[in-house]
Every structure is written in C-alpha cells, then in structure tokens.
Amino acid sequence: MEWKLRPARDLGLPAAARLRSLNREPGLIGVAVNALWRQLVRFYLRLFHRLSVTGMEHLPTAPPFVLIANHASHLDALTLASVLRGPSARNARALAAGETFFGSAGVAMIAAYAINAFPVWRGRTRQGDLATLRARLTEDALVYILFPEGTRTRDGTMARFQPGIGALVAGTEVPIVPCVIEGAFAAWPPQRRWPRPGRLRLAIGPALRFADVVNERAGWIAVASSCESAVRALGDDLRRGVWGGDRRPPPPL
Template identity: 30%
Template sequence: MSRILLKAFLGLLMRVLYRPKVEGAEHIAESGPVILAGNHTTFVDSLFLALIVKRQVLFIGKDEYVTGKGLKGRLMAWFFGASGMIPVDRDGGNGGVAALMTGRRVLEEGRVFGIYPEGTRSPDGRLYRGRTGIARLTLMTGAPVVPFAMIGTEKVQPSGKGLPRIAPVTVRFGEPLDFSRYEGMDRDRYVLRAVTDEVMSEVMRLSGQEYVDMYATKAKAA
C-alpha cells in the first residue's frame, strides 16, 4: 500500500514537474525475473526508475538510510522501503556477498532487480568500468539483463547541491541481453568480465556518455 501511495503521489508530481521521456519500456517483460542495469550519476536515479517502471523495482541501498532515529529516521525508512530499497550493510567484510545473494533471491522470486554496475555514482558524469556482480547475477539466475540509461538526472540533483532542480529527464531502455550461452560459467573471471563489458557497452550506447576504463571508486580516491 505504501508503495502504491508513494508512486501515485510522487509519480504525478514528477510527471508534472519533469515530464520525463521514456524510451523502450516495452523491453521490460511483464512477468518473470529481470535485471535492470544502468548508469548512475545522482541520488535521484533510483527514484525515477522506480516511478517510471510499471513493475516494482527492488534495489540495494545502504542500511544507514533506514536505521536513523527520531521522526526523520522513521520517515526515511518508510520512504526508502516504499520505493523498493532493500537495506544491506555494504561496508562490512561480506557486504558484496550479501548484496549478490539479495539480488539472487529477488530474481529467483521472479521479480525485477535494479543494479548500477559501476558500484557507485559517477564522480564526473562519465561512465566507468562495471563490476562483475551483474555478470554473476545473470549467469546464476538466467535472468535477462535490460540495460538502461538515465539522461539529465545529474542536472536535477547536481553533486553537492541540496534541493532538486527542474530539468528535462530521459530514461532509455535497451533490448534484453541474453547470456544463456555462458550457463554454468559464473566462476570464470574472463567470462564475467566479457559479460560485464557487454552490458556496459550497451549502457554507453544508450547514454552517450564518455567511457573510462577505470573503477569509479578509484577515480574518486584519486
């Protein structure tokens, strides 16, 4: 019920303010497991994705978003929960494994799982090297990967700025990618890299971003 209310209210608000243009939504199957994999430039990416896709999109988020105290903490917990976020302690030693297993469970339930292969937001608007968790998920579950691109969201919520701004937004989905030819090879690091790079190549084509063959976390540290 909370998701329906959130989507109805914020969906109407965002359609009025941003008039988001959606391309290729028909590539998302109406049932069965689907992995949505795209670029990540700003905090509001997941919000636009959740409000635009008809099916509920579940994604991983930091558990600190839902563990706050007081009224603000409760409101944040409700908001992120209603928008489809599954809290995971990604900073712990087993954070990556927990996130992977959570995604696998969602897909095995026949649901939609959203993931940003870069692993973090882009520090400068360019597209960075993808991490192979996306490849492990599709090979372990057989779920197709639908690449997508968020275009213009970095202008809605510029890095370091507070309130969102009004700017045109386009969400573009590509055709599903089928990696069944690699079935049973989810432990082969060369296969994992090849699958991940194919997904990122499609995201780059859809977004028009400049590609950087470096992990975004390394770029941020530098």
C-alpha cells in the same frame, strides 16, 4: 491451480532487523505505502522533470528481470521504477547503499516500505548476501533496479561497471535490461542537497541474457563488460538523436 504456501522469509525477525534484511517481505501495509509512493513519484517526475521515455517495448512483460543504468543522481532509481507497471512495479526492489538509506531507523523505514529498497553495504557485501539476492530474484520473481558503477558519478561521466551484476544473473535465464538516463546529474548531482527542476530522458534498450555465462568471477566480469557496453551505446544513440523521433511520456498511472 496448486497453491504453495510457505512461511514469510522474515518471520520472527525483530522490527529493526527486518528493515535491513534481504529477506524482508512487504506485507499489506508495505504494499499500500509503496503503491501510494509510486503514484507520487510518477506525478513528481512528470511535473518537475518532464520525463520522456523511449524503448518501452523492450521491458519484459513479467518478472524476474534486472533494470540497470548509469548512476548520477538519487533521481535515477525513481526514474527507472516509474516506468514499471503491474506485477513488475509491485515486485520491484532497488538495491541501495546501506550506509545512505539504512543508517537510521527513520530513513530505513522510508527506504524499506516506500521505495522497497534492499540494502547493499559497500565494501562488505558477503557471498551469503549475493546468494540471497540471486535466489530471491528468481524464486520470488522480483525486479531489481541497480547501478553497476556502485556509486553516483561526481563529474557526470560514467565509471566502469563492477562485477557484482554478473554474480546476480550469470548462468540464469534472468534478462538484464540496459537503460540510460540523461538530465539527472544536472537536476540533482551528489553535491546538491535537494533537486531542481530539469528535463529527464530515459532510453530503454533490448534485454541481455547470460544463461551460457559461467557463474564465477571471470563470467561476472564478462557480464559487467557487456552491460557497460550496452549502456554506453544507448547513451551515444540518445545524444546523437537516434531516439529523437520516438520520445513520449511514461504510460498512464
């Protein structure tokens, strides 16, 4: 086996800058904190939200890949992360709104080390940031959890997908796994400060691949459109009961 050693991507960064850096690496403490956090989240989702999952067979066996879904609640990222296991769980990074999760040092520490989130700043995501995210996805074999609508719905309806998802994967072999979450808006809509108990259902669809799509804006828009269609179709199937006979809890901790 050939070892390839390189300096940590965040080597030399001050502590505060490391929290908000797209080059942040978790370190031993971060790995331990995140493992504990994952256990607590899975317990919480089972106890308070009776989470049921369909389509686990569609998850790739190893990273890199991208999980996407409709976005109605802060429960969404927790729900998607809870079904990952092994290297996929350890390498998962939620792309979170910088203004919400990295605005203060305390919240940024939780976002960085418990949730393993990367900040995305609305309205000022630079090409360099997209290039960094795209490179890390493949080079570090990460799993990105993101919501192409760009923000949580305020009325429960899904908005159009933004082309940023295409900028991450167009022209690569990285699969995108479409998902749909039901029940999160009722349990924790943006208007509520804290969640309330309520059933969650997650449907996972077959992976999409865009290796033949050109990595430019027209290609990004095409990727976003295909992803949106896949998520909407999953939602339609879930509401019609197509998945009704295959619901089961997530795999064991």
